Amino acid sequence: CVLRQRQEHSPLYKLLDYLLKNLEKKDSQSFFAWPVTDNIAPGYSSIITQPMDFSTMRQKNEDGAYTNLPQFTDDFKLMCSNAMTYNQQETVYYRAAKRLLHGGLKILTKEKLKLLAPSLT
Numbered sequence: 001c002v003l004r005q006r007q008e009h010s011p012l013y014k015l016l017d018y019l020l021k022n023l024e025k026k027d028s029q030s031f032f033a034w035p036v037t038d039n040i041a042p043g044y045s046s047i048i049t050q051p052m053d054f055s056t057m058r059q060k061n062e063d064g065a066y067t068n069l070p071q072f073t074d075d076f077k078l079m080c081s082n083a084m085t086y087n088q089q090e091t092v093y094y095r096a097a098k099r100l101l102h103g104g105l106k107i108l109t110k111e112k113l114k115l116l117a118p119s120l121t
């Protein structure tokens, strides 16, 4: 059998993996861990045309689909705004999304992060 060369991960991959772990910690109820299904959220797939969740973001990072930090940040914002579109303002999901968005953007837009090599942002 051909020995699979262990793929070295790029600096961007490692940064996004680190950021993902920290963002997922903010979702203590795992509302954003997996894709929202029409079973748990009636009509979801006809209202939300671009679904996004942490497991999809993780898979995209594994696949090398992110080539810079803004692409990753866009998916994070999409995930939160989907929840603030589908769910009414007074729901636990809307509030969780709003909290996650603000807490997450603080990490993602830190000046320190932007000082990283320009190729990462």
Ligand SMILES: COc1ccc(OC)c(-c2cc(C(C)=O)n3cccnc23)c1
Residues within 6 Å of the ligand: 030, 031, 032, 033, 034, 035, 036, 037, 040, 041, 082, 083, 086, 087, 093
């Ligand atoms: C109550 O337990 C769970 C478990 C997983 C969920 O989404 C992956 C959700 C969930 C997550 C969402 C979102 C993110 O809109 N949602 C909306 C309506 C009804 N349920 C949800 C809830």
